[in-house]
Amino acid sequence: MGKGFSTKRIIRQTYLKFIEKVLLVTFNSKGDKNVIYPWLEVNLDKLDDNFVQLLRSWAKIALSRASFREAQDIAASLGEFSNLIAKFPLGSKAINLEIVIAGYEAALKVFTRDSFIWLRFCI
Numbered sequence: 001m002g003k004g005f006s007t008k009r010i011i012r013q014t015y016l017k018f019i020e021k022v023l024l025v026t027f028n029s030k031g032d033k034n035v036i037y038p039w040l041e042v043n044l045d046k047l048d049d050n051f052v053q054l055l056r057s058w059a060k061i062a063l064s065r066a067s068f069r070e071a072q073d074i075a076a077s078l079g080e081f082s083n084l085i086a087k088f089p090l091g092s093k094a095i096n097l098e099i100v101i102a103g104y105e106a107a108l109k110v111f112t113r114d115s116f117i118w119l120r121f122c123i
Helices: 002-028 033-042 049-065 068-087 093-107 113-122
Strands: none
Touching (some): 049 093
């Protein structure tokens, strides 16, 4: 039992590091597909159901712990990454769509209808 638990833990940590890295690359490259797509191609094995589940849980925790400004940056990166995955030509189309949905759902926790209405009055 201990060995299986340890293996699952290592796999989970690998995915969580990948999620953080892919969002950082997305943020730093300003969503440049020429930077992100080759990187995703090398890590294609990680774009699976585990990624979808861990993206949802990671985003929930990260957004709850972040300051408002940090949450906006995370949500923007999630949205931009989702835009890129929606057009990513490799991997499973079904999994890519699940990733897109998970990313958009998480981003919408920050970018709500009310926040956009408030933003209009600030400009």
